Amino acid sequence: MNESVHLDQEGLEEGDLIRLRSQFGYNELPQKRENLFLLYIQNFWNPLAWIMEAMVVITALSGDGLEGLIIAALLVVNSFITLYQRHSADTALAALSRTMQISVRVFRNGIWTMLPARELLPGDRIRLRMGDVIVADAFLLEGNLSVDLSILTGESLPQDVTAKQEVYSGGIVRRGEATARVTAIGKSTKFGKTTELLEVAHPPTHMEKIVSKVIRSLFIANVLVAVVVVAFGMLAHVQPLQIINFVIVLLLTSVPVAFPTMFIVAQSYGALQLSKREGGSVLVRRLAAVQEAASMDVLCSDKTGTLTQNKLAVSEVLALGAHTQEELLSFATSVGDDSNEDVIDRAIARYSSERNIHAYSRRIFMPFNFATKRTEAVITCDGVDVRIEMGLPSALLTDRTLLRDDALAAVSAMSMRGLRVLAVVTEHKNLRECVGLIGLADPIRTDAPRLIKELEALGVRTLMITGDGLLTAKAIASDLGLAGKVFTPKELKEDPSLAFTGSVCAEAYPEDKLAIISALQKAGHSVGMTGDGVNDAPALRQAEVGIAVESAAEVAKQSASLILTSQGLEGVQEAVRISRSVYLRIHTWVLNKVVKSIEVLLITTLVFFITRSYILSPLLGVLILFANDFVTISIATDTTKPLSAPARWNVRSLVIGAALISLVPFLLMLPVYSLAHSLGYTVDTLRTIVFTALIYFSATTLLALRTQEHGWKVAPSKALALSLCFSLAFSSIISGFGILIAPLPALFFPVLASYAVLDFLGIDFLKHVSGLRALIYK
Template sequence: MSKQEKTDLEKDDIQDVVKKLKVDPQKGLTSQEAQARLQKYGPNAITAKQEPMWLKFLKDFTGPIAYMIEAAAIISAIIGHWDDFFIIIVLLLFNACIEFWQSRKASNALAALKKGLAPTATVLRDGKFETIDASKLVPGDIVKIRLGQIVPADLRFVSGDYASIDQAALTGESLPVTKKVGDEAYSGSIVKKGEMTGVVIATGSNTFFGKTAKLVALAGGKSHAQEAMFKIGNFLIIVAVVLAVIMVAFRVYNDLVAHTFGINTALNILQFVLVLLVASIPVAMPTVFSITLALGALNLSKKKAIVSRLASIEEMAGVDILCSDKTGTLTKNQLTLGDTTLINAKDAQDVIKIGALASRKEDNDPIDNAVIKALKDQSVLADWTMEKFIPFDPVSKRIEAHLINKNTKEELWAIKGAPQVVAKLSSDPDVQKKVLDTTDALAKRGYRALGVAESKDQGKTWTILGVLSMFDPPRDDSKKTIDDCKREGISVKMITGDDTAIAIETAKKLGMGTNIYNATKVFPKNLDPDHVPADLEKLIAQADGFARVFPEHKYAIVKTLQKQGHIVAMTGDGVNDAPALKQADCGTAVAGATDAARSAAALILTSPGLSVIQTAITEARKIFARITSYTIYRVALTMNIMFLVVLSSILLNFQPLTAIMIVVMSLLDDLPIMTIAYDNTYVSKKPIRWQMKKILTTSSILGVFAVIQSMLLLFIGYMSVKNPGSISIFQVGNLSQLQTIMFLQLVAGGHLLLFVTRQTRWFFERPFPAPILFWAIVITQVFAACACYFGWFVPRISLWMICEMWIYNIAWMFILNIIRMIIEKVQK
């Protein structure tokens, strides 16, 4: 079915729709015709091409860092360094498994959407109604829906009095919508009242619900953390390749000149390249990222925020725009009575009492509940017996009740309904005008209006008592949360399916901007949400929000803002929010959200309101600061190791580290650093995001000075070996001991460097390192010192040499800290 055909079936007169679909509403389709249409249109189900899970798993072995790790593993196997090989493979598999697990959790949104579809349908086939599997419905089928059922497909009603349908999860409207003959009902909405018969105009992916599912399947993208790791990997690859080429060219040239080049020499060069690759790859970086985020997610879960996509934590730190649904998110989704305008009544409670008498509590209608709840003395309702009750229908637009007082036997007729309908019951033009003027005034303020009247002569004459105003009040914590977001540098936009006037009034109450547009008027009808016109892009950026939105509007708003360079968070609770929730950098499902919304979201709030978001943002910024400090530390340390190995080879023709030293050193550097997830850190007062130029500049400069630090120590030690007695301060017995000293210098200097990178001020100022991080590093350093003293994995050195190395590193720690502060000052 084409888009135009679907549009025609939605807009045409119902009689023309029936003719186009070639069906008799009294007999329905024949079984043969239904089968033919099933072949043509396909099943009434959400279908989407899913990438095989095995392929997703294999994709986790791609990317710059993954390729470098794999190359190192292959070379390790070729030359028989099996200890290196197995350590590298374990880290590679661990990273891939974490990514695979996250991918599986993120793909559950489509499955949750499918749960919202009706499992069965009552359909007219061959002249009689029967119950069939809803997936077998086809355009043209005549379907009966009743109280409590899920609408099985997109319908146009052909017969019946009325039906009240809750489509809030699909459209965001805060109240059930009353349908009459000719109106449309959406697949997945729920029948709250009434019974009607409709003709199916769309099934499966062509339904309103199906379009939402398509958007969910298309939504999403790489996280900024993944992009950052790719950029870091590319940077390190370029440096490693350049250094490897220089080193290999130097070694080959020397061997050719000396006429010693052969198979053994080639293997030695290959082994040296292995050392360089192992040194240049931060194999634990993805693992540290994942564990830091996972521990952050655990901490957030204790604060009523469940993380279903780890990368969203890092994204939340940089969020500068929050797109929030209104109904059930900013507001309580509970109608409440506002001020009452008196017409002929003397007291507001008199108006409310008659309105409550024209209600049936057992219907659990939101409007009835609001009116009854506002009655201060509800015991007066027990004095009346309801003789007759005429429920609301879309034609009369009112509710009428005939009551008798149990004590006085007084008869009373009570009415509540649309103010313009109730106004016509009065013969007084002034009364009619006052009711209509009041209604208009309330509408401009975003309030719903309800007229109330009574009669004591069997409905021959009516007394208009007054007009009730109703609104959906904001949640108690919404205004504070929005104010907090503004202080944190986050702009909040309201995105709602409700009426524009209601959205503006709610925005006023919450202190939000009121530049809110009706989406149905500003978005084109044939909108391609992935390609929004330039003028609309500008409007989206400037608007404070949009009302009367459909799922494709929400999705388009989020994606457009992302294209403009914003990091966008989206909150919501309904199926209609699912595409935007999945597309957003941090989709947040609020408490009470539908399964589809929760599955599409990256962050799920388990307590009511938005206040948890502020906690999540603060926690996210802490986590981001930890990851950033680790990244600067790891890139600087990696550069230090790479340049040390290559410069030593070129300048001194000496290998300062063995392969096993590099592997052990990497473990000693990275394993305790995983406790950085618990570190105390400064919390930024504005959105923070990956600034790769700044991070790489900072880490490169620190790396260069770290290289100077290591090369100076290496040169002094090398000279003391080659010229014993020439250097009295620092004496090294042999080159093997010098390798041990360089090993210890890099292990100790690396962790001291972390204390420098975790701060932008002096390392001894607040916030101090978390105890678990501090003691993990202390224990690591004690182990490294013991290994060097007792000769574990490395040649033994004296206690005095260990102390000399530590004195040297601590002195350089102050030098590097000064350089770090200068870099920070220059880059501001």
């Protein structure tokens, strides 16, 4: 602990801040910057790079050194493009991560206030409570904590920490409350690290696995064809160089050159769209959630702040027996704590303060315990120690509690009016008595019923999970328009199907949320979950899309995939829409990739079997990849109309549909090739014609497939339009002026343009045939 920091009970004053800031700086670690040169070099170590490098060697050995140099140059340029796109996406994500700073409650200038953790200084007095991430090393002044240090030490069991002991940055408060003095920040902390909120690295998602499966299948198919071609070539005594060139081009077309970059750019673009949403951004902590939300079909929603206004207020105060409302409120206020952010404590404290009612002197305080369902305190009243308990009536109103029957009758009546009811019980000299009840109300959001219906129209069922009693939950469900059965965890254990048909789970605790999510997932559902508390963390991690609400504890935010910065379901609805748009972009990429791969496979293989020669040289294969890279990556920003139902992948249907679609450009290529061949053009000229036709057809195929509607009804994004123009201009200049390849006869420019239009119209017509439409867009 630094000697200049004194462990008094006061916080820092304004005059201390400048001096301490100049001495200690900010509470952050130096950011590790990735070496761009090393990232660039990595682009030369992957399957695509290996094939292109093999091309350079083979062309050089065959005596065509110029072609080898050109392929090497294109590999270098392509690596620069990939690096730029990845770096741009990483920069955008880094900007997003800065918006997700942890906040901490600090006592400065005589008042408690919330500050970004970055602003902490040694000497600051901070308040720690259950669910908080400890953001600096600190010395406990008062209170008791159970701290989870597993992220730092690997120890699975929390450690108990009491006054005059230290806690360390990176720990998580699992239980208790305490006031502490900051002793070290940033790189000066014991473990030298803080908790990051943005997690970019993650295991392969379901969508990534599906796409990888498709690409792997294409690669295997091309390898099998290559084996057949090699066998045929050997039997037909084809020159080995011809066979090698054909095999290289075949394998080259099956490698997903732009997939990793396109995938990251698509998700990053979706994350940026969410972060810039009007009315409250949605912050993306786990990038994969941007596309995983596309398949979500059940939303397990917390009530507070999502379906209600998060304006919990005391609505009714009922004193029992000879007790007065003033006495009841004094007891209730004494059990609260004004240094934390608990909404119930603050609601009661605010209500009492407005009536000039004060708390008793408190000797002992025990924060809310989920196991006992109560908060406890020992106060001094008229010189006598009295134990006060405040919590759920079902837990506090035991058989030996006086006025129990009156209290239970009142609880039922208040609950039917939609109030959350708390019982206040005192105990002194073995005499236990219910002093009264406090009813709290959190009005539903006016937009909640509408948003629930709109989510339902998108194929997402809302299941509200609340800790409220059964009667209260039924009243709220009626106001929200949730028509399904209201059930309890006990009923769910007896009949698990309630998770699939019910609309509200009442009397639920965090562990019940996890059970509900697991049951839904086992039944094949993709689940979203909103939560705010420390005990919601397991359920948020378990759900495909964990969503931390605006007022969530830091541990909940750490466990979530998405973080809402505004109340209500609008952020969730927007996440679903944008996620489905991201899915459609990735789906378009996959569909387009499969169609082009099969098209090239059919054309090159057919010509090889007929002529015993390859129609695409390795150089042309690389030029096709280079021209299409810009287009492929720009699909990530294309204009799309979100799906009206949850996304579902069907690889077999997609591949069959793509194979049928690929017949359109393949069949159109045949008369083009036949015309060129009949006019007596050389092999090199025929290659130029096929090369240019493939580029033209690739553009029109993409324009036709990128939307489920007619292609001319939905304009492409500016980035995609510019990329298509570049691709067409690039291929036209290369072929028209005969740069690196034989020049294209002027006659074939209008011919290829006309056939490309036919390709667009043919695919656009074919994709609307009901059977085929179900295959490619299922």
